[in-house]
Amino acid sequence: MLKQIIPLGVAIALVGCGSSSDSDSSESVAVSEVSTSSSVNFYVSNWQSPQGTLNVLDSDGVVKESIEVENINTASVSVTPLTFNSFEFIPSDTALPCPRFTGCGRTVRGDVNDLNANRLIDYQELTAVTLNYKADAFSAPGVNKVYLSPLSKAITDEGFSATQASLSATPFYHLTHSNLNASVEAEMVTNAFTYAAILAGVADSSFSVESAFNVFTNLETDQQAWQDYSDLAAQYVTDNLFSDQGNALLKNVAGQVKQTIASVTTFANWQARSAEVQSLDSRELLVDTRNIIGVARLQEKSYSDELDAKFTELEGAFDEDTQRTLDALSNALNEVITNYSPLADGSTPSGQYKLRDLDIDYNQSPYTWAITGTYDELPITIDLSIPTFRVSGVLGNKIEGVMSATVTNGTTVLSVDVSELLIEFDGIDAQSELNPEADTGITQVTTNVIINKAAGKLEGDLSVNLNRFVNSIGEESTTLSTFDFNGGYVSDIQNTAFHITAVEASPFVGEDNDDLAFTFELDFPLSGASDFKFAYVGDVENLSELTSTDIFVSIQNRALDLRIRDVSGNINLIAKGENGRWLDVKQKGRNYSGGLYFGDTKLADVTAVRGIPGVLFPNGEFESLF
CATH class of the missing domain: 2.60.40.1120 (Carboxypeptidase-like, regulatory domain)
Incomplete structure (x- = not known):
């Protein structure tokens, strides 16, 4: 039950036994005159x-x-x-210029905006948009x-x-x-x-x-x-x-x-925006904050037992073994198609080929590939049939077909069961002074995958971008630049919809893919919160931690941004609600400080009354936080 607003004197008198009743999110109590602009x-x-x-x-x-x-x-x-x-x-x-460093593609002969008359819309040349x-x-x-x-x-x-x-x-x-x-x-x-x-x-x-x-x-x-x-x-x-x-x-x-x-x-559930009149002294943010405490125990720096168990299982599902199988599938496809298809220099003829530890049986009319062996030390089999093959220097090369595949990494098994496959190349070859002969650009691989883990199964639509670029020492390098996995995870304890993305934040520093920034958007049906939504940016192994993190949560279609910092056992929480309301709570031992704000206007002070943290309003009324 949510704790009711009580006068400060009553709070002191009742601190030993406590008091609770339902709180109405629309309830507001007059505060001292506040001038706002x-x-x-x-x-x-x-x-x-x-x-x-x-x-x-x-x-x-x-x-x-x-x-x-x-x-x-x-x-x-x-x-x-x-x-x-x-x-x-x-x-x-x-007028708008071309914003892409590698240019915006072809233009017609005599285009007045084509300043160097190369029939290309170069970076910063004007467009007609x-x-x-x-x-x-x-x-x-x-x-x-x-x-x-x-x-x-x-x-x-x-x-x-x-x-x-x-x-x-x-x-x-x-x-x-x-x-x-x-x-x-x-x-x-x-x-x-x-x-x-x-x-x-x-x-x-x-x-x-x-x-x-x-x-x-x-x-x-x-x-x-x-x-x-x-x-x-x-x-x-x-x-x-x-x-x-x-x-x-x-x-x-x-x-x-x-x-x-x-x-x-x-996003699939667009709703009309609310134009509900907002009251300066509404305490809806306190209600929203308390609603989340049932699943995110902010005062204990932990999640509920139910949510914690699901997070722990998901950490295992999205582990390094899973990432390696996805990398192996994407990179193997990219390398084989680039070297043994109409895209290859000289248009490679049908035949049997060896690519390191992969055996490739390649046929034309129709285009098919049977690929077996190991890639990055992982056993892999891929069967491809591609009836559509567009080769275009203007639009970019495009491949559409059907694929079956398996990649095995211990108890992690990735499979593609006769799924549609789309591979697109951006058609942009940005010449590098360090290596003018390098074949650069972006390859996008899109398909549906199933990943079986020891505890459950991941299934969804996978889209991976591979960037071919010239590194600082002039070598041609291919690295996973972005990753998008949209689907669901099913196990004995959960059925969770997910949308996971990743981006290589520092492609020119260190080894390939050693600075992947992962993001997680998860829909958790929980006991008492069937519409709970959670979003997080960071390392997958820290998913279940609630110490120093930034997360987004939503319950009952109410959104909250939570910024939590734990320094030597002292907690600083900033909870941002809708329409510019926010709560700042600083805890040091048994002492609490901070404030309840609406934009830049402070409505009340955060304090503690005999160990009970809460918000003290100018009229002397006190409302507990937890």
């Missing part, structure tokens, strides 16, 4: 000219204010606190920042809430109280969704983010435009990490950015 700052990706018109619209879509701005990224507007508004940016100069920018946001007290992109416009125009899709207490395009990493992450996500819109528009002049998003959310049959847009957004991350021209700030938030992009572009 709200302002909104903005961010638009730097490919777009920052000069233009900023429109502020109310919740009915009526323009309340129209402002000419010299630079949208330095503009700030004052708004009424605790209101919902939309913000629209119309750039004066709509134009974009629109809009986002809705709740104005929390203090400074808000809104990140404008074509996708934020599509979501806003549809009237959807992006909170759950963003795996965050606020949508990916809105920050209230935040730290530097959160700001950098929001900028990188905005860049990714803008980057993808430009590239998709270059590839298909009829492409529209709004149209693709509408088809996606309506679950229509042809999702290709949305899938292409999603892939390009994810490509922004590796494009920057695998280039010495890339954004150096991305490395520290690569996992978070990858997870947000993956979640937003695959």
